Amino acid sequence: MTSAHDASRRRFLQVLGGAGGALIVGLPAFAWNPDELLGQNPVRLNPYVRIEPDGTTVIGSRDPEVGQGIRTAEARILAEALDADWDKVIVEPLDLGVTTVGGEPHWTLGHQMAAGSTSIPAAWNDLPAVGAAARELLVRAAAERWKTTSANLRTSRGVVIAADGRRLGYGGLAQAASKLKPAATRPRPKLPSEYVLIGQDAGDVDARDIVTGTQHFAIDEWLGDVLVAVITRCPYPGGRLARFDYAAASKLKGVEKVLTIPPPDPSRPPGTQPLTAGVAVLATDTWTALQGIAALEVEWQMEPHAAEGDAALAEAAAHALAGEPTTVVRTDGDFTATFEHAPRKFKAEYRIATVAHADLEPPSALVKIDHQHALVIAPVQNPRATFETVRRLTGLAPDKIEVRLPRAGGGFGRFLESDYVAEAVMLAKAVGKPIKLMWTRKDAFTHDLYRPFSVHAMQACADRHGALTGWSHRIASTSRLQEHEPRARWWLSEMHPDDLPAGLIDNLQYAWYALDSALPRGSYRASSHAVNAFATECFIDEVAHALKRDSLEFRLALLGESRQLPYRGHGGPVLDIGRLAWVLRLAADAIGWNQPHPHGHGFGLACHFTFGGYVAHAMEVSMEGRRLVIHKAVCAADLGRVVNPLGARAALMGATLDGLSTALRQRISLDKQGRIAQHGFEDYPLATMAQAPHAVEVILVPSEESPTGAFAMGFPSAAPALANAIFAGTTVRIHQMPIWPELMRLL
């Protein structure tokens, strides 16, 4: 396996023939040159599919793999349409597909991004046609050889089969197939009843490389003549370099250069340039560079507009919420009048701390710029944004910039940014040598684009019969769009106008209030769904309890009968109430909601619609002394048709545990000097094996709907289900994330 794999890798870049299956599906044509047709063995049928004489089928995977399982799922979608023999499939990551047209970049491979669980819907949309196009060529090649027509032939597991039972493997047909012109009409897509791979479990295609330690992440790459760079960065957001002395550092054997990184340009969005001013030590190896950093004497100058801690932001939020909203996001009926006259009124405020991404793989970037060519190997979720950063800093033509997409050790939004790539490009340009930029764990915690702090002011009212008549959700937060967009659009990253309970309650208002912050903010798993669902789902539980209603029955009554509501955001155009109610019921049943609860055990529920996926969580917890035990965690999900159930279960299990881990103990705070106080996992505890539930019961609803992806969906409802279970078990109502310090304070 390994040797075949290596041989495939070596030959992957050779263009040996082909026909643009991509032409058929409206993807840009793959630029191939007949002069390069070497008449050798592996045959490239289109940008994604290459077949070797022994039938080994190399499928290129275009989206960045960050642990969401896209390499496996994407290859399964394509292999299904190709009717490939999965045992002979090798999946290789594709680079960013870009050529130059009229001096501008022209993307050649369609969707290439790991964000918002969009890769699967995009792949479902165009990759079946790519696989089917390659299959059609192979079938036609067999038809020509057997002097029959394609209609008389069928395919199964990498073999073309004639009506009389004769068989030809794809490996033997690939050369002939590559010389055919692609069909003028789009091949018939497979019917779901014909699926043999989609809907079946597949283990991660990189599993063997990972368990043998041979999987290269970006941080593991190396080039000849490379200098390792480590940077000490200004600890004060917006601060400057006051003075530095590099005499001691430059005397160290192996330290080659000390360079300064200028402070960011305030007119340009963060994430496209270095986050702060810095001093870089360039050395022959990582340890020498780290020692060089330790030997530097650097003084930083604080900016007058220092970053605010969450306490100061909370004060600012209280002030903002007392005034007029920055943006009225949604108004249905008349909430104010309804609330004023309602017989039952409820109010609560939820506060959600700033958090960091804390990917296990810290940022890094390997950059080589020479002969009018740039090579970038970094953990990237948004390769086109990385590309644009490199292009701006180098001025190179688009086709001279090569962005590789190595497997990344997490992502969660951190690698959507390219600040670390910008640093490495600036250093590589300055010294004229390849640079391997390493970030330390402390760097990763102290220089992140954090999930913003927010305060959620919730109000609701009910009529005499306990039915909700009014709902108000007002958010004060520090939008991450502040540096990118005009003020009128800042709310877009913070609130979704059609999120529930909008459409369920007649008098409803959603409003957003801007807070200012000097801390850089960025995208985070499930974006604002994660924090807004916490406030909404906890408050519903709170109201149900105040009305002496069972939380499940209250939620189901609120959702009402099955119907579709319009949904304008990502995941729309509709939100199907019935699908959400169904996963809620499934989760409640699996946790034993209507069974007798063990003494002292609290049960909690929550559900949310995220990016087109319907997910509900149910938790069973108890306190053993001052230890919180999560006895059972259930995640029920309707994600449309599931391409790889094993992978989807992993994504939902992981999202559930990450949701719990983030909610329980994670918080970024500032010290008295306005610097980030968390430097490592000791200060910023991720859940450990001992703290995680032993199992997450994942229930996948069988569905014929289009697939949605899974990575973000399992995250938002985990934390509120936990908080609601804690209330049921302890009578302590949690109004904050992180939950743990608040629980310890109130118990």
Place this chain on the structure above:
Amino acid sequence: MQQTPQNPPAAITPQPVRSGIDVVVNGEPFRHTGEPELPLIWYLRDVLRLTGCKYGCDDASCGACSVLVDGKLKLACTLTMQSLAGRRITTIEGLAGAHGELHPVQQAWIEEDAILCGYCQPGQIMAAVDLLTRKPHPSDKDIDGIGNLCRCGSYPRIRSAIKRASKVMRDKPR
């Protein structure tokens, strides 16, 4: 590595032996002639390019650089080369057999699909190998003792993989 036979030279000029720290990594002898204070993690990653030993933190809190030293679980970030003279170090790359046959723990990881992003998994596997060496039939509480961090939330599958490997190793000792 095979080398073509060479004729012996006419005269031999003796070279002073380069002094250094001798270690055995995955069964192969190496002599480290650089800084004695070099931490093992950077020796493995930057010198030997055994990058399965991952960098994850600065304070020995994540476990991503877990290796075995004389069969015992250690964090490569906490050891200097001078403390390792004469020691036998096993990294994730040295766990499989000479012909690529996987260790039962590696095989169990694949069968349970305990991967997610995969960055912490080499360290998790080394910790599991160590646990199963000390406790061939670990309880859930024993498994809880593994402190390696996973941001993605693969813990339940790691737990299942350890139990699977334990059963395989019990049924078929290596």
